[in-house]
Amino acid sequence: MAYQKDISAVLGLSISTVSKALKGYPDISEETRKKVLRTAEELDYKYREGRRGPRAIQRMSGTIGILAPGSSDLVKSPYYREMLCGMAGEAAECRRDLVIMGEDSAEQEMSWIGRVTARKVDGICLLASREDLYKGRFAELLESGIPLISVENEVTGHTSICRDFRKNAALIMSYLRERGHRIVVFPGDQSIEYKKYASILREEAQKLEMDCLGAELSVMSTENVMDFCEESGATCVIFTSHPEAVLGIRKWEKDGLRIPEDISAVVLQTGQEEPGIEDGRITGVSNAPSELGREAVRRIVHILEHPETDVGERVSLGGRITVGETVNDLRGRMSAGE
Numbered sequence: 442m443a444y445q446k447d448i449s450a451v452l453g454l455s456i457s458t459v460s461k462a463l464k465g466y467p468d469i470s471e472e473t474r475k476k477v478l479r480t481a482e483e484l485d486y487k488y489r490e491g492r493r494g495p496r497a498i499q500r501m502s503g504t505i506g507i508l509a510p511g512s513s514d515l516v517k518s519p520y521y522r523e524m525l526c527g528m529a530g531e532a533a534e535c536r537r538d539l540v541i542m543g544e545d546s547a548e549q550e551m552s553w554i555g556r557v558t559a560r561k562v563d564g565i566c567l568l569a570s571r572e573d574l575y576k577g578r579f580a581e582l583l584e585s586g587i588p589l590i591s592v593e594n595e596v597t598g599h600t601s602i603c604r605d606f607r608k609n610a611a612l613i614m615s616y617l618r619e620r621g622h623r624i625v626v627f628p629g630d631q632s633i634e635y636k637k638y639a640s641i642l643r644e645e646a647q648k649l650e651m652d653c654l655g656a657e658l659s660v661m662s663t664e665n666v667m668d669f670c671e672e673s674g675a676t677c678v679i680f681t682s683h684p685e686a687v688l689g690i691r692k693w694e695k696d697g698l699r700i701p702e703d704i705s706a707v708v709l710q711t712g713q714e715e716p717g718i719e720d721g722r723i724t725g726v727s728n729a730p731s732e733l734g735r736e737a738v739r740r741i742v743h744i745l746e747h748p749e750t751d752v753g754e755r756v757s758l759g760g761r762i763t764v765g766e767t768v769n770d771l772r773g774r775m776s777a778g779e
Contacts, residue, residue, distance in 0.1 A: 445586060446554075448480050457584035504538045505741055506562035508553065508582075510573055520730050521568070524592070527731030528566065531738040537563075553582045564588035564741040567596070588744045588751065592737045598753045600744065602737045606638065606709075608759030609726040610645045613707055616724070616762050617677055618649045621771030622705065625651065626675040628658035628666075635681075638709075642679065653679075660689035663696040670704060676771060677705035686723050690767065701769035710760075724768045728760035 445463070449456045454477070462469045462477035507528065525541075532539050542556050557565060565587060569579065571594050583589065583596060595601040617625060627642050629635040639655040646653035654673055658665055666678065680686035686708040690700055698704060708725035736758060744751045 447484055448477060451480050451484070452476060455584075456581060460584055460586040463586065502561045502563055503536070504540055504560070504562045505532060505738065506557055506560060506565045507539055507541045507568065508557070508565050509541055509543045509568040510570070510578075524568075524730035524734040527729075527734030528738050529734075530731070531735040535738065535742045537738070537742065553579055554585055554587075557582065557587060564745050565590070566737045566741055567591045569594065588741060588748070590737055590741050590744070592733060595755055600740055600751065600754055600756060602733055602740065602756050602758065604728050604733070605757035605759045607641050607645070608757070609709055609728065610638075610642050611648075612726050612760065612762055613679065613709060614642070614645045614649055614651060614653070616764075617705075617707065617768065618651055620768055621773075622676050622768075623651050624654065624673060624675045625677045625679055626654045626656055626658070626669065626673065627679045628656050628660055629681065630657065638681070660685070661692050663693050663698060666693070667698070667704065677707060677768065680706060680708040680725075682710050683708050683723065683725070686725070690723070701767050705769045706767045721763060722765045722767065724765040725763055726760040727763045728758065733758060 445456050445459045448454075448459045452459070454462075454473070458469065458473065459477055462474045463481065465474070507525070529539055540560055540562060542560060565582075567579070567589055569591070573579070574591075574594055574596060583599065589596075590600040590602060592602050593604070595603065614625075625646070627639055629639065639653070642653045643655070654675060656669055658669055660666060660678065660680070669675065670678075678689070680689060686706060690706055693704065694700060700706060706723065708723050710726065710728055736756065740756065
């Protein structure tokens with residue numbers, strides 16, 4: 442059975458051009474398309490008609506590839522371990538096998554497309570950093586026509602599964618407003634990422650006639666936190682991650698604060714619980730990594746079974762509120778005019 446790279450070699454065209462010609466993309470001339478189709482037939486490259494034109498017929502192996510450049514670091518992360526567990530669970534339900542491919546595999550000298558071809562996977566879930574994607578290390582693979590989706594980062598022309606921070610910010614602000622909170626604080630540094638998150642939180646707060654104050658404030662300093670909240674009128678601290686919230690709340694309680702009577706706390710991402718921490722105590726938005734993993738496998742399986750649905754969309758997953766014990770109910774105070 443021939444591959445697109447064989448057609449590319451015979452005609453002296455790039456794999457990207459061959460792939461587009463086989464798929465019927467409009468930016469490929471009719472003359473080039475006919476040459477590609479004729480050569481494909483001569484080389485016994487099998488294809489079928491899809492919505493955009495011919496599509497390659499894949500001999501399904503029943504295996505989905507998890508392409509993870511830093512796989513050794515990946516499995517050390519609680520977040521990605523949970524995501525992989527979600528992928529494995531969904532794959533089992535879909536009766537598919539998973540294979541993880543990374544730079545620390547035996548085929549270090551092979552290209553990414555070479556590894557994918559050697560493992561005979563039907564489709565790929567790509568777990569690559571934005572830096573890797575921008576460096577173009579996956580250009581050949583992305584243009585090969587092999588069914589592929591990206592997890593956590595957008596890839597032009599391919600379906601991407603991403604968390605929706607704005608939806609999560611809107612959820613947490615709406616919950617706090619319902620509980621009577623009107624001024625909250627989001628402490629952090631002056632990094633680009635923090636500024637982006639702070640801006641989104643501020644915008645969502647304004648929609649609800651609330652104030653979200655940014656502050657270069659160490660949550661490990663109980664005195665500074667309470668002084669800031671007293672001066673500003675803030676009644677709740679928003680943490681970025683679950684581990685950060687756990688450390689902050691532990692420190693506050695050690696210093697004699699009552700949570701949530703003296704100060705409320707929420708977390709924007711509750712998917713990275715530390716071992717030994719009771720689940721559900723801290724109120725926040727749950728974007729469980731397992732859900733992202735499951736959605737990624739569901740999508741790639743659907744694309745494999747229905748190739749015409751692969752339109753390169755961004756799938757943004759909002760989380761859900763996990764109600765714990767760390768947010769005080771201030772509605773009684775407000776009705777009393779406090």
